[in-house]
Amino acid sequence: MYDVIGVGLGPFNLGMAALIDETGGMDALFFDQKPEFAWHEGLLIEGTTLQVPFMADAVTMVNPASKYSFLNYLHHQKRLYHFYFLESFHIPRREYNHYLQWVSKQLSSCRFSKRVIDAAEHEVGYEVSVEDVLTGHVETYYAKHVVLGMGSAPNLPEWTAAGSRNLYHSSEFLQRRNEALGETVTVIGSGQSAAEVFLELLKEQVTEGYKLNWLTRTDGFFPMEYSKLGLEHFSPDYTDYFYRLPQSLKDEVVSKQDSLYKGISADTIADIYDLLYERTIAGQKPDVQLLAKTAVKDISEYGGGLLLDCYHWEEGESFKVETDTVIAATGYKTLWPKAFSSLAHSMKWDEAGRPVISRNYQVEMHEPRDEHRVFIQNGELHTHGVGAPDLGLGAYRNAVIINSIAGKTIFEIPEKNVFQHFGIHHLARKKQTV
Numbered sequence: 212m213y214d215v216i217g218v219g220l221g222p223f224n225l226g227m228a229a230l231i232d233e234t235g236g237m238d239a240l241f242f243d244q245k246p247e248f249a250w251h252e253g254l255l256i257e258g259t260t261l262q263v264p265f266m267a268d269a270v271t272m273v274n275p276a277s278k279y280s281f282l283n284y285l286h287h288q289k290r291l292y293h294f295y296f297l298e299s300f301h302i303p304r305r306e307y308n309h310y311l312q313w314v315s316k317q318l319s320s321c322r323f324s325k326r327v328i329d330a331a332e333h334e335v336g337y338e339v340s341v342e343d344v345l346t347g348h349v350e351t352y353y354a355k356h357v358v359l360g361m362g363s364a365p366n367l368p369e370w371t372a373a374g375s376r377n378l379y380h381s382s383e384f385l386q387r388r389n390e391a392l393g394e395t396v397t398v399i400g401s402g403q404s405a406a407e408v409f410l411e412l413l414k415e416q417v418t419e420g421y422k423l424n425w426l427t428r429t430d431g432f433f434p435m436e437y438s439k440l441g442l443e444h445f446s447p448d449y450t451d452y453f454y455r456l457p458q459s460l461k462d463e464v465v466s467k468q469d470s471l472y473k474g475i476s477a478d479t480i481a482d483i484y485d486l487l488y489e490r491t492i493a494g495q496k497p498d499v500q501l502l503a504k505t506a507v508k509d510i511s512e513y514g515g516g517l518l519l520d521c522y523h524w525e526e527g528e529s530f531k532v533e534t535d536t537v538i539a540a541t542g543y544k545t546l547w548p549k550a551f552s553s554l555a556h557s558m559k560w561d562e563a564g565r566p567v568i569s570r571n572y573q574v575e576m577h578e579p580r581d582e583h584r585v586f587i588q589n590g591e592l593h594t595h596g597v598g599a600p601d602l603g604l605g606a607y608r609n610a611v612i613i614n615s616i617a618g619k620t621i622f623e624i625p626e627k628n629v630f631q632h633f634g635i636h637h638l639a640r641k642k643q644t645v
Contacts, residue, residue, distance in 0.1 A: 212353050216339050217241035218327045219360030223588040226269035227609040228320050229279040244326040244344050248315040253382040255305045259407050264300040267603040273610040273622045284310045331553040336583040356616050361590035363543040370510040381408050381540035393535020400540030401427035406475040408538055410483050422498045428506040435474030443629040445598045452633035453596035454570050471597050568594045571615045586612045
């Protein structure tokens with residue numbers, strides 16, 4: 212009997228495993244079907260950085276004294292002075308991945324090559340069936356609580372040529388970058404991944420000699436909101452405010468907040484512009500086309516390559532683009548694990564088919580099980596707001612869940628973390644105090 216079993220080992224459940232390991236008095240296991248920890252390995256491009264400060268590691272924002280902090284990792288790597296002189300809050304993405312691997316290898320509670328195939332209600336809590344990926348052997352574990360780390364999968368539109376070898380998602384970029392790209396390469400998307408892939412291809416264009424297109428349906432190639440007050444939306448305070456809103460208003464608000472988490476870093480935009488500027492010295496004209504406000508309606512195979520059926524929605528004009536290769540940075544979709552299909556009938560779902568989630572990240576059931584609960588990680592954008600997938604709030608969410616499971620305060624969580632107020636709820640509290 213374990214206190215907690217975690218399904219999935221991304222950065223968030225790994226952070227929970229690390230925090231629990233130093234808490235004491237709580238037995239936990241975390242399972243993942245991958246052979247080892249890996250985080251967006253297809254996009255660990257040299258020179259790319261996290262878009263959040265290094266303090267958004269597994270533990271620091273709730274336990275900066277933890278031995279699993281990024282700074283302690285640097286100490287063990289004998290890189291503290293190197294990092295000190297780097298003078299950067301934003302660390303290489305490759306190093307962040309290696310840091311998380313370092314954490315995972317120290318935690319006996321983390322089990323890899325283990326696939327959770329079922330998780331069902333049981334009188335003592337939950338019965339979790341786990342298959343060894345290598346041997347096929349199945350074992351059964353019991354837990355009072357289950358924490359679900361929501362996975363994601365590349366979201367490739369259902370274009371006609373979706374099965375083509377020449378059309379693939381940006382998540383495969385590093386694994387496939389050495390393949391022949393042909394005479395024309397097209398990148399689709401408006402976010403950070405699209406920009407990073409485009410920049411890498413632009414760097415190699417002179418050597419490889421291909422034409423390069425970048426298409427996006429958004430208004431332009433705009434930067435992500437990165438003002439200091441804008442960043443306060445990724446705080447427990449904003450999460451509190453957002454959670455109190457009616458669900459219909461939440462959906463409307465989130466739909467208008469793309470600039471908070473879906474844009475491009477200003478540095479990446481500058482790097483692209485600077486390289487394009489360099490390539491136009493002395494009248495040179497690089498064979499590059501950047502086109503916004505363009506929706507790719509369909510992609511079909513054509514003459515050994517691909518044909519893009521495009522629509523410029525502002526001008527109202529349709530047009531075609533011929534290309535040899537398409538790299539689609541079209542985002543990710545959340546996956547509800549098949550292992551939890553046994554629990555689905557017991558859970559509450561909203562009108563849009565999404566789980567109803569309480570403020571402490573607990574999945575609500577038709578018949579409440581206060582002693583045996585299911586919690587969710589990174590599946591609550593619709594209830595808790597844009598901070599759900601943000602690495603900087605991972606440790607905070609884990610602290611809330613751990614406190615809920617323990618039934619007491621293990622981690623202190625400050626009530627006020629930002630300078631601004633997001634609503635007028637605080638005014639009512641002040642009036643009552645007076």
